[in-house]
Amino acid sequence: METLAVKNKKIARKFWEAIWEERNLDRAANFISDQIVYHSPKIEVHGKEKYIALVKGYMNVFDDTQISIEDQIAENDHVFSKILFSGVHSGDFGEIPPTHKRIRFQLMNLLQFIDGKIINEWVVYDELGFMQQLGMELVQKEHAH
């Protein structure tokens, strides 16, 4: 019999394929609980509607996206994944206009499931490396402008 951990790993994979390969948000939405909470170092997003709006925002930034799951560990209701994200920067990202460059960055992700749906997501990603690929750089505050 398939364990819960194995089932959840498969759902995680399907979920990301739906978003980043099929670009089918309706399909992805099936895997999200109404009470989902998304936690990144900078933001916390509560509820399915806001979560989907966030994902849609990222989808508008990138074309031709691929997710490669390099490693995965699951235990009961949690799935950890080490991921390489790749996409062409084809839409505005905040104040940064499209560079049409292929961007690659690493991320680590933890999903928690309840009844086959994602209830919590924690993400850390190489935000600095990502922003540098978009042409940004870090400077001391007093030296800027």
Place this chain on the structure above:
Amino acid sequence: METQAEKNKLLVKKAYEGIWIKRDIDQFASLIAEDITYQLPGIVIQGKANYLEAIRNYWNTFEEAQMTIEHQMATEDKVYTRFTFRGKQTGPFRDVPATRKIIRFEGMDLIQITDGKITKEWEIFDELGLMQQLGLELVHKEHAH
């Protein structure tokens, strides 16, 4: 009986404790393999001697450090950890001289263990968030001087 996964979790806890609580390089060194590889986005550190030097540099950068394990899962040969790090920046970090600021950042870590020793470590932490706490900001390259 303790499973291999549980043993691996304990080993990682002991490693963090060796680094951040006891600051005992010998205890820590006994847990890592000669050919260890430590990977952060954009950085690869190879071999025990280089790895230990990286740890000593972290010690020189942060005092009053606290490494909190928020969540952990393990398999036969891998341990994933989500953590929060707190410390006071009392030494240089990258190009930033000591600010004496208390900083806090989140990260995730994946460690591979072979024959009771750490052979590989992949880590992503909120480096951008840390640099912002140290007084840096992101600007467009053409705007910076």
